[in-house]
Amino acid sequence: MSPATIHPTTGERIPQLVILIGIQASGKTSFYREHFLGSHVRISLDLLRTRNREMAFLSLCLETRMDTVVDNTNPTAIERARYIAPAKAAGFHVHGFYFQSRVSDALARNAQRQGDARIPDVGVLGCAKRLELPSRAESFDQLSYVTMVPISGFQIQEWNDGL
Secondary structure, three states: OOOOEEOOOOOOEEOEEEEEEOOOOOOHHHHHHHHOOOOOEEEOHHHHOOHHHHHHHHHHHHHOOOOEEEEOOOOOHHHHHHHHHHHHHOOOEEEEEEEOOOHHHHHHHHHOOOHHHOOOHHHHHHHHHHOOOOOHHHOOOEEEEEEEEOOOEEEEEEOOOOO
16 A cells, blocks of 8 residues: 655664544445555454454554554544554554545445444444544544545545645
8 A cells, every 4th residue: 555664764664553534334444455455464343352352462563563454433533542652652653544434325335234244323323423533633644535436446635634
């Protein structure tokens, strides 16, 4: 996806933590598969089931300096801080991807999901109400804005605080 960040004085590669931000069914996991599957470990509360397991896995990724994607909704600055603070302390480059999605579109995509993959509509609506736009003030090194595009998949733009 993005070229490796190189430390300007040591020339060492800086590991990356990617944080995906958006309501359910906005394309986050598909985006992970398309852009990061071959290069980044995926942390997902859906897979790990508990915050304790998630934090233990995050700690392992930071300790071993593995490129990592946090694939959760991450709707608030407080929720994102649980990943950003330790990643920054470990010397990681932190890149946030905000997924813009109309609630009606997300609900329609969610309705097409099967079994456990389908989220109750109330969960999508509740997440949408809590969703806060990310900000560089949260200590992101880089922020991008992602929209789903019918034919090509995703359009990525650099963050503009005016969006």
